[in-house]
Every structure is written in structure tokens, then in C-alpha cells.
Amino acid sequence: EPEVTQTPSHQVTQMGQEVILRCVPISNHLYFYWYRQILGQKVEFLVSFYNNEISEKSEIFDDQFSVERPDGSNFTLKIRSTKLEDSAMYFCASSALEAFFGQGTRLTVV
């Protein structure tokens, strides 16, 4: 069964460092998303991406964040200068109709 894959599963980084979270969406999907879930809180929408550009983004997705589809298969989320409050589980999702989620990357900023 096709699935969304994310790497790494866990990343620890120092405050102020840049991180790149990677995702391989399901191959015939056209819409890609990043969500995050801070421990104990709701899953929150960050950004959607379609046709090689951002189609929608939330207030959380500020200038510190960027997304890219560098080739035909990968979809990345970059956080330029991480803050302690960026610590969360980051989920990538892709959709044709319903959205399917990857297993997540747990980002810990110390």
C-alpha cells in the first residue's frame, strides 16, 4: 500500500540552527502539506503546496519556514533558525482526495 514517508523520525537540534525535514509523498498525489503537533495539543495546519507553489499557509508559517519540492519525489520543510517553541511532531501529508499522513518527525530544539 502506498504511504507517505518522512525522515528522520527524530531530530535534535540546538536553538538557532537550521533544520530540514524530508518527506516523500504518495507518487500520484498532487497536493502536499505540512502539519505540526506540539505535545498534548491539536494537530495544526502549517502549509499546503500545489503545482510547485504554496497554495495556503497558516499564521504559524512565518518567514522562518520554507517548503520546497527539489525534485520529482521529495518535499521538504526548512526551519531557518529554530526556537525552543518549534519543538513538535511535524507531519507531512499528501492528497488526491483525502489526506494521508506520514509517521512524523519529532523535532526537539534544545
Added chain:
Amino acid sequence: EDKVVQSPLSLVVHEGDTVTLNCSYEVTNFRSLLWYKQEKKAPTFLFMLTSSGIEKKSGRLSSILDKKELSSILNITATQTGDSAIYLCAPNAGGTSYGKLTFGQGTILTVHP
């Protein structure tokens, strides 16, 4: 601001019981409502509902949408310990993006043997 409220927040039952989970929403540009099951990590897809009054069924799980009441329910019959999870309701509020989901806080279901 889009709002999704799920109830109850948590539920503890015994195997074999039937449960009903509720979701009410207020979102702009409503397109559909999705239910997910979250165990350890990723939400896994259960149902997508677009039309009012039409029940979707998968094994012991079923769900229905009421667009007039802006709500949905998820039923699980003959619960099993493997049903223990957080159940998330997520309206797709559309906008320019097909899958922009606004998640509720979830219902934590615990099924005891």
C-alpha cells in the same frame, strides 16, 4: 476563526461496548469532514464525508454527517482493545487547498478487555 469541538474528550469502555463520538464544527468554505485514528504517531484515515445523511461504513466503524447541524458522529460497535486511540475529526475548510484540515482536540478512547 474556524472551530472544531469534539466530545467527549475521553471515554473508557469495555470490550464489546458500542461508542458514539461527536464532532461539531464552524468553518468557512466547508468541503468535507474527515475522521482519523491516531495511535502512537500519525493520524490514519478512516472516513471522508461530503454529503449529509449518507452513512459511511467500514467494518465495525460508521460515520454520518449532518450539514444542517454542522456535526458528525463516529460509531464503533463491538469495541476491541485495538480500537484504543485518539479519534480526530477534521473538517476540510477548503480555501484554495483541497486538504487544509482543521483538527479538533480529539476523543481519547480507552477499551479495556
